[in-house]
Amino acid sequence: MVPLVKLTAYLAEYLSTEQVSDYPQAFNGLQVENNGKVNRIAAAVDACEIVLQTAVERGVDLLLVHHGLFWNPTTITGPMYRKLRSAMAGNLAVYSAHLPLDIHGQVGNNVLLAKALGLKDLKPFMALKGQPAGLVGGCTVSREVLIKRLTVALNSPVHVCAGGPEKPRRVGVVTGGAGSEVARAAAEGIDTFITGEGPHWSYTLAEELGVNVFYGGHYATETFGVKALAEHLSKRFGVPWEFIDHPTGL
Secondary structure, three states: OEEHHHHHHHHHHHHOOOOOOOOOOOOOEEEEOOOOEEOOEEEEEEOOHHHHHHHHHOOOOEEEEEEOOOOOOOOOOHHHHHHHHHHHHOOOEEEEOOHHHHOOOOOOHHHHHHHHOOOEEEEEEEEEOOEEEEEEEEOOOOHHHHHHHHHHHHOOOOEEEEOOOOOOOEEEEEOOOOHHHHHHHHHOOOOEEEEOOOOHHHHHHHHHHOOEEEEOOHHHHOOHHHHHHHHHHHHHHOOOEEEOOOOOOO
16 A cells, blocks of 8 residues: 555656646646555546546556546536546545646657657657647658558557658657647658647648648557556556556547
8 A cells, every 4th residue: 555645746746747837627636535545556548437437446546547537617517526426436536647748758658659669869849838748759761661660559540641751750749639730840840740630631731731640549649658657656656557448549
């Protein structure tokens, strides 16, 4: 058993949650308390009702998520009431880390995906909320090989806009829903942009700008960080962990 307060204090320092700017509805940090004790950790992308119910059923008492409970303004009714009731009745604490987890240098979504693709000399790029939101790295393989690597890393299909070179050189990675930033990526010299999803118009704009865009899926590109963070905590504090997979296909 590890005290919840000890884990959350460590997470605040490790993820720099107070220093990383984020969207106001992210509420990075502890969103729901439990009885103060952690015996089992689960990681998930979204704090949705199915995930919370699964965590309770599996005896989890700390759930780490990338997308927390409060993204949409709401009252404590309907789904929100059911989620909070389930968590509280099941003694389940919920901890959320959004941009602090995307950009983290060791367990972040961006760095883990970039390394899985074999990108070299990684550097921050694309400012968001006062800090870089993504990473750019060098590529020495063809577009087709890079697509295959991404498909394997995500274990899911990749939607490709082949608007750029067949031999990518500067590849930008911003996990999640950054497809609308294709013009900014092109302006920063990116010839291939990897993200989760984007609006319809981002595809044709990428063609016009001469940029490859690989849409790997919002969910799929953001499974890396929560897994790595839970594993890190497990090794440091000796608490078992598991991943609760609830893919949206988006």
